[in-house]
Amino acid sequence: MISDLGGVKTLYEAFLASVKKYPNKKYLGYRESSTSKYKWIDYKTAYKRALAIGCGLLKLGLISHKDHVGLFSVNRCEWILVEQACNAYSFCLVPFYDSLDFNAYSYIINQTELTTIICSPEKVPDLIKYSKFLPTLQTIIYFDSIPPSLLPEATAKNIKLCSFDEVENSGNHSRIEVSPPSPDEICSICYTSGTLGNPKGVLISHENLVSDVAGCFLHGIQCNPNDIHMSYLPLAHVFERLVSTAMTCTGSAIGFFRGNITELFDDILELKPTVFISVPQLWHKFYDKTMESIAAAGKIKATLFANGFEAKKSLLKMGMYNHVIWDNLIFNNIKQKLGGEVRIILTGSAPIPQYLMDFIRICFSVPVVEGYGQTETPAAATLTLLTETSSGHVGVPLPCLEMKLIDVPEMGYFVIDFPDARGEVCFRGPCVSKGYFDYHQPTDDVWDADGWYHTGDIGALDKNKNLRIIDRKKNIFKLLDGPFISPEKIENVYLSSKYIQQCYVYGDALKPSCVAIVVLSPSFSRILTGASPSSSSLSTPTSTNTHSPTTSPSLSPRFISIDTEPSLRTQELKGEDPGPPPEQGDTLPPKETAPPAQPTPDQFSLPPAQTNEATQPVAIPAVAIPAPHGPPGLPPFPSSLPKSRSTVYTKPTPPVPSPGPTLSAPLPLTKNPETTPKELSYETPIKFKQNHFLQFSNHQYSKFYKYYNHELKNIILEDMKNIGLSEGLSPWELVSDIWITPEVMTVQNGLLTPTLKIRRSFAKIFYDREIAELYKIQSINN
Numbered sequence: 122m123i124s125d126l127g128g129v130k131t132l133y134e135a136f137l138a139s140v141k142k143y144p145n146k147k148y149l150g151y152r153e154s155s156t157s158k159y160k161w162i163d164y165k166t167a168y169k170r171a172l173a174i175g176c177g178l179l180k181l182g183l184i185s186h187k188d189h190v191g192l193f194s195v196n197r198c199e200w201i202l203v204e205q206a207c208n209a210y211s212f213c214l215v216p217f218y219d220s221l222d223f224n225a226y227s228y229i230i231n232q233t234e235l236t237t238i239i240c241s242p243e244k245v246p247d248l249i250k251y252s253k254f255l256p257t258l259q260t261i262i263y264f265d266s267i268p269p270s271l272l273p274e275a276t277a278k279n280i281k282l283c284s285f286d287e288v289e290n291s292g293n294h295s296r297i298e299v300s301p302p303s304p305d306e307i308c309s310i311c312y313t314s315g316t317l318g319n320p321k322g323v324l325i326s327h328e329n330l331v332s333d334v335a336g337c338f339l340h341g342i343q344c345n346p347n348d349i350h351m352s353y354l355p356l357a358h359v360f361e362r363l364v365s366t367a368m369t370c371t372g373s374a375i376g377f378f379r380g381n382i383t384e385l386f387d388d389i390l391e392l393k394p395t396v397f398i399s400v401p402q403l404w405h406k407f408y409d410k411t412m413e414s415i416a417a418a419g420k421i422k423a424t425l426f427a428n429g430f431e432a433k434k435s436l437l438k439m440g441m442y443n444h445v446i447w448d449n450l451i452f453n454n455i456k457q458k459l460g461g462e463v464r465i466i467l468t469g470s471a472p473i474p475q476y477l478m479d480f481i482r483i484c485f486s487v488p489v490v491e492g493y494g495q496t497e498t499p500a501a502a503t504l505t506l507l508t509e510t511s512s513g514h515v516g517v518p519l520p521c522l523e524m525k526l527i528d529v530p531e532m533g534y535f536v537i538d539f540p541d542a543r544g545e546v547c548f549r550g551p552c553v554s555k556g557y558f559d560y561h562q563p564t565d566d567v568w569d570a571d572g573w574y575h576t577g578d579i580g581a582l583d584k585n586k587n588l589r590i591i592d593r594k595k596n597i598f599k600l601l602d603g604p605f606i607s608p609e610k611i612e613n614v615y616l617s618s619k620y621i622q623q624c625y626v627y628g629d630a631l632k633p634s635c636v637a638i639v640v641l642s643p644s645f646s647r648i649l650t651g652a653s654p655s656s657s658s659l660s661t662p663t664s665t666n667t668h669s670p671t672t673s674p675s676l677s678p679r680f681i682s683i684d685t686e687p688s689l690r691t692q693e694l695k696g697e698d699p700g701p702p703p704e705q706g707d708t709l710p711p712k713e714t715a716p717p718a719q720p721t722p723d724q725f726s727l728p729p730a731q732t733n734e735a736t737q738p739v740a741i742p743a744v745a746i747p748a749p750h751g752p753p754g755l756p757p758f759p760s761s762l763p764k765s766r767s768t769v770y771t772k773p774t775p776p777v778p779s780p781g782p783t784l785s786a787p788l789p790l791t792k793n794p795e796t797t798p799k800e801l802s803y804e805t806p807i808k809f810k811q812n813h814f815l816q817f818s819n820h821q822y823s824k825f826y827k828y829y830n831h832e833l834k835n836i837i838l839e840d841m842k843n844i845g846l847s848e849g850l851s852p853w854e855l856v857s858d859i860w861i862t863p864e865v866m867t868v869q870n871g872l873l874t875p876t877l878k879i880r881r882s883f884a885k886i887f888y889d890r891e892i893a894e895l896y897k898i899q900s901i902n903n
Contacts, residue, residue, distance in 0.1 A: 126335050126370055130304040131327040133208040135334075135370045140168040143346060143372035149198040150376035155387055159376055162198060167205065172299065175206035176292030181260055181283070183237060185300040186211045189310070191230065191238035193217040195380045196352045199264055199285060201365065203239055204356075208327075211302040214309045215322075216357035218875035220868045223251060228319055229312055230255050232559055239285065242267045252278045262288055304328040310558050311359055313496050314874030322558035323496045325359070332552035333501055334367045336521030341507045342465075342490060344396065348373040349462075351394040353385055358876060360469055360492075363500040364398055386458065393460035401473040402877050408480055409643065411455065426451055433483045437510050442486045455484040463487055469494070469501070470876060472590065474617050475512035482510065491515055493590060497554045497567075497574055498522070503588050514587035522550025525573070526580060529594055532605055534579055545594055546580040547573040579607075596881060598628045600853055606635060608881075611856070614848045620837045623866050625884050626856060627892055634857035636895040638888050639837065640865055834859060858899060860891040 129135045147161035162170070178190065190212045192203055207214045215233050217226050219241070230238070231254075238248065239262040248261055249271060260281045267282070275282045302308065308327045312320040338344075350368050352375050354361040368375050376392040378385050415426050429447035436444060444452075456463070463485060468478075469492040482489050493515035494502035502524070505516035518524040526544030528535045534543040553574050556564060567575055579592035593609045600606060608626040615624045615637070622642045628635035838859060845855045866872035871883050885892075 126331060126338070129370075130331060131208070131302050131306075132308055132330060132366065133205075133299075133301050133327075135331060135366070136168070136171075136205055136208065139369055139372045140164045146346060146372050147374045148369075149201055150374060150392070151198050152376075152379055152388060152391065155384065159392055161374070164372070167202060170289060171202050171205035171209055172296065173289045173292035174202055175210040175212075175299070176295060176297045177288035177290075178206065178212065178237070178292075179210065179297055180291050180295065181237065181281075181288070183212060186302070186306070188237070189213045189215050189233050189235055191215045191217065191233075191235045191240075192357075193219070193221075193226065193238055193240035193244050194264065195219045195241060196354075196356050196361075196377050197264070197380070198377060199239075200356050201369075201375065208302065208308060209299045210297075211300050211306060213307050216309065216311065216362075218355050218357045220355075220875050222871075223247060225320070227251070227254055229322070230258060232322065233310060236260060237262065240264070245271060245282070249275050249278060249280055252280055302327055304331070309362075311357070311362075311496050311499065314876040314878050321560060323499070323554050324556055324558055325496075325499050325554060329499055329552050329554055330363065330366055332521045332550070333363055333499060333519070334370055336519035336552060337363075337367060337501055337504065339520045340504050342467075342504060344368055344371040344373050346372040348396050349392060349394045350375050350396045350398075351378065351389055351392055352376065353378040353382070353388075354398065354400065355875065358470075359494075359496050359500040360398070360400075364396070364467070368396075389458075389460050393462040395462050395464050396467070397459055397463045397465075398467040398469075400470040400877070401468060401477065402471065404468065404473065404477055404481060407458075408477055411480075411484070430483055433486075434479060437479065437482055440508060440510055442482060442488070448486060452484055452486060456486060459485065465490065465507075467492065471878075472613050473512075476617075478512040493588065495576060497576075498548055498552060499554060502548050502552075505587075514583065514589045516588065517586055518548075518588075519552070521552045522548050524548055524588070526582065527575075529579060532579065532592065532594065532597070532607075534592070538581075541581040541583055541589075543579065543581045543591065546576045546578045546588070546590070548576065549573045599630050600628050600633060600635065606854060608635070611635070611637075611845075611850065611854050612879075614845055614850060615841050615856075617848075618837070618840050618844055620840055625866070625872075625879055625888065627885065627888070629896065632896055632899070634853070634855075634899070636892060636899075637841075637856040637859045638884075638891060639859045639861050640863070641861060834861065837861070858895045860888070860895055862891070 126135060127138055129138055144165040145163050148164045148167045149162040150159040152159050179185070183190065190203070190207055192200065192214060193216075194200055204214055206212075215229065215235060217229065221229075229235075234257045236257055237260040238258065240248065242263050242265050245261055245263050245267050248255070248258065252258055258280065260283065261275070262283045262285055264285050266284070272282060304327050306327055307324050308330065309325045310322040311325050312322050314320060344367050348368065348371070350364060350373060352361065352365060356362055356365065365375055367373075373396075376388070376394065378388045415423050429444070429451045432447055433442075433444050433452070436442070448456075453461075464487055466481060466485060466487055466489045468481075468489060473491060478489060478491065488507050488509075490505050490507060490509075492501045492504045494500050501519060502522060503516045503518050505514070509516065525547050526536050526542055527547060529545050534545075536542045536544045549572050553572075556568060569575065577593060577595040578590050579594055581589045581591050583589065591610070593607045596609055597605045597607050606628050608628065611626045612624045615621055615626075620642060621639055623640035625638040626635055627637070838856075841859070842855060864870070866879065866884070868875060868877075870887075872880055872887055874880055
């Protein structure tokens, strides 16, 4: 698997080969302000600086082939320089997501026994303040500058503070010969997101990453020295790490955003990337804003877009991406949102619906490759072909590994199933990790004796041998007198509803059905408050949290924080010892509430478009956001979520919307005393008026919508039922009731992992009251 990389076997060899071949080619780019151009570091300079950084780390006492180096920062040029320094001198890199709170990063620091951390300046105060809980930490190397007042505090706690420039300069003055790693040496410990508890440190070797890159190239996903990549997804995630490694191997350029996601598209317009990667959560936001802009532009614009979309969709089925007339009239304007030079788009990390895949291909007129993999593979295990224009699958295995399906009889999946073989997806090959760091629990169910890695995902192979992920073996629960249920599978189905932005499905072994917590889509939430939909076009910037119904301080969200009782309760539920309480005056830090620097779905904004006068949108008074299956004049976009085990793999048909009240005006409120528990009744009827819910707390607001707007709940439930049935969900998998909440699940409130997956153990605690009320109403009605 190294033949396509010129015989290189390690990341250091790959970087060195590019330095020799492209010494003066631009490599790492950064931008200082919104008015400045990108400045570049060439390959030769980057190599010299990496060696200097490595020598500086050795002078601090680190030992090659033994010590770990922590890296706690948003994406920036220095991130890659540190990585290359670690590769040259055989240090093991331990990256942290920039959004991690103390509870998460302290666990990683203590488990890996880190002595040295390189970090952003804003991380330094907490690392010093709570160093008592980090007994192995000795040295903090910070980027840029820090307040001088931190130096005495660090000295008093026996923490050595060094600036990044000091370390690099010290290495420049005394160069030490490089100590290259072997292919099987661990280059990085990448921690999983910790969906069900503490994260696991996946051991990634040089061979793993080099093999995966070679596999992608042999698959047909090639990079070239003229390519430019915009780095904004967290480098702590193997997806971004794999792409940056591929760029380095081919002498391509990597430009970094300025660390603020709200300014991302301004950076994109300046950089003009040719390769763009993203995740479905962000594509959903882009789609929503595009549809809002089209609806706000009026019926004529919406009709033109619908006609153009259908025309290009017909060409897409024939493998053609461009249409001379419609591209010049409509889609080139949208293409400019990514700088206008993108030649290939990659998406991964989560399933993407068929309508969204078609939307991206049509609007940007380029191939879109979808990948599937896990940290253990790492990143890419399967990819769709570059020429693929169909949707609903994640492609075929890369040449660098083997794949097989095995029976899962307890869930009714067998490899002899017809027409598609189904079972748990397993991988084996040089790119697959060999295990977890310092993990004391049995892993026989993860890596078997023959070297197969068991993903826990249920897949199906169609007639073309494309893999579809249809279910999840882990995270399952059993209902009363029912089969095993996979909540993630159900959530992915319901997310295709235009009403729903986020969904958390829960089931109890003593209950006959499952229930769901639903976060409404932003457009629908605005209608419910009586506010007009935004009449702004795509160029209108949004707030930091575009999904929040309000920014009123009275709506303070609940946090699962490590310094409150819920955290102790969480540790007890997971069977952990919460330990003694902190001493007086030396308490653990509160949960961070500031928005993370890295992108999350609730921080997605779009820049002004580069348009000409012929295609400039016309400002028209706002129109109402339409019912759930698309703006006026546009065709409904069907979901292509995986079919259930009882359905045949065919092209999905759009769910038929049920008749009901239109959503162009706020729905009337009615009070039904028969279904409203006494403790939730109000002395006087609540009349719906614009922004009336601002008077309530978040929990009261949920009750307000749940019990006083039965039309709303019934419409959403009916839509969820139609979608569920059209996607083949069994009667047990259809949720029986929902709780509507304005609280978006985010990394900050503890409900999402840094990779934007639901932290199910925390969500269960967070929504315990709502879930209890839903089941209580069920028992009353029954």
